[in-house]
Amino acid sequence: MKIAMVGSGYVGLVSGACFADFGHDVVCIDKDQSKIDRLHDGVMPIYEPGLAELVGANVRAGRLTFTTTLAAGIKDADAIFIAVGTPSRRGDGHADLSYVYAVAKEIGEHLANDAVIVTKSTVPVGTGDAVERILQDSGNSHRFAVVSNPEFLREGAAIGDFKRPDRIVIGAEDEFGRDIMREVYRPLFLNEAPILFTGRRTSELIKYAANAFLATKITFINEMADLCEKVGADVQDVSRGIGMDNRIGAKFLHAGPGYGGSCFPKDTLALLKTAEDYDSPTRIVEAVVKTNESRKRAMGRKVLDAIGGAETARGKKVALLGLTFKPNTDDMRDSPAIAIAQTLVDAGVNVAAYDPEGMALAQPLMPEVAMQDDPYAAIADADAIAIVTEWDAFRALDLRRVKDIAKAPVLVDLRNIYRPEDVRALGFDYISVGRS
Template structure:
């Protein structure tokens, strides 16, 4: 089989590469000629563990290629995946579908013979209907089906998530399209991965409902963490105690500075907007969005308080800038709220992130970037941990004490043990622990 993947961003590049690993011929398409040229040189536009080697292997095997020519990629394809960006639209928070609709128009002009058009991008309910209408208008003679096939990839473990997923969701009521999709995912059928077939609109909603539920779990445990601090309880024990209940589960019950990234912030906003449009407001989700936004902004106050009420003229050493470890993604990272607030309060901020500094420099220009954790913390008045990269966990109390001017640590990911830090003489602030 042959597929075309429109878009070589996070979803498109990972999905296209993994499909090629399944033995399918894949052509990845992007309008950005510079990005395609770099991919020809095996230079990845994103950081994802294992992706570079997987791309190189499948290019060498002749199953994976890259081009800016959409027409040539689409004309002989059995299926065409739309994997372009759907960022939040300014003003109302709805998903910006302009890239999706533009791709649909180009696909309509290029396809020959029966083609399955698959929306892999995260899109609001009803988008598939609009894509179908666009193609029918431009090509009333064309044979095609539009299918919803949402992605459930976690940055940092996306390859494993694609190759060994919890489930695959496919939205179509066409037997012909269902047959094509079964062939594409045949490898996963063989290992008995649950394949959930639904209507197209149901599939579109599953993606948003799943991400919103996870965002709600994160926000819930963050609010419980605040209560734990007030009453002298330990949020980690609370999370363990409730997470062992099979109806709740232990995942996404990790307290921190608030969720960020490419999915949760925009997807919660988009679902809120869709619900309002259909006069079925989601009050829980609206509250989740509001609480998370306020939480990220409030984290800087913890740093100021730990420094005796003022950071003016003080050097703040920040470890971690991305929204989570094992990615270079800075989108909606808590650091984008915390660091500007500290700078505004008069702090001198130095920062280090193993993979995210190239992107961070575009968004946080008013700080100093260092080459490693040691130079970041040298003679700093306070350490602020925002992202829990593994290499930061190895920084023991002895090394921290030698590096820092003052033994003050604000740990927003609960990496270190409170008792050990206090015993070592640190002023130690964490999340939800007495």
């Protein structure tokens, strides 16, 4: 089959490369000429493990190409995926659908054959209906169907998630759309990947509901971590104890500084706005959003407390290890590190930081933070070290060297990657999350 992927960002590029690896002919389309030029040169616009190799292999095989021209890219395509951004709209939190609608309008103007139009972008309930109206209003005479096919990719593990999915959700209103999507995903269907066919609006809501539920699990265990610190319990044992219940499950029960990234913050806000529009309050999700935002600043205050409190913090140095919202990505969107760094800077702390992949994107977001070439350069002469993102590189720090070069042996582990007894045995003042 021929597939056109409109949008060559995180979702579009990963999905396009994986579809090509299945044997489909894929054209990735993006209006950003510099991005397309870099892709032609083999330079990825994002950091995702294995992506450069996957893209390169399928380009060489002739199954994956790139263009800036939508009309040429969608010519003869059986399925046209819309994979453009839907950021939170400035001022009100609604999803900004202007890019989705602009693409739909352009597809309507240039569609030259029967095709299925697939919204891969995360969109509020009813967006597919609007896309269908835009295509109908274009006056195009070719047969089309509008289908919802939300993505469930974890940054840092996206290729594996695409090729070995927990489920594939397809929201279609007619058999034409369902037939084309069965063929698109036939390689996974043969591998018995679970495929759920639903109505289009149901599919759109599944994505938001899934992300809101996962965000709720994260926020819940973070609140349990606070309680553990008060009562002298261990949140990691609490997580294991409740996670062994198969009705709950162990995933997303890791205490830390709060969730961030490209999905959970904007999608929980968009779900709240949709619920408001339909006069159907989602009080749990509302509490999750508020609690998560306050937690990020609270983690900054936790670091301040480790160096004696805000009153005596001015002029002291803190090393932040990890800036991205999670490891194995360069994504800084809504990362807890931003609020933590700002809390420290506001108290007059000198902040030095290191991240294996995220510093280029982090620097404009935290201009007062001194980016360093390696973790030890950040740690040198620090009054405290805070681990904010659990990169593997930080699990193997030479703690004896850290103690020698830091001004004070204070380690604030916001991801609980070390065992307290091991670190304290080396003479550190060790502070973690949800552990006494």
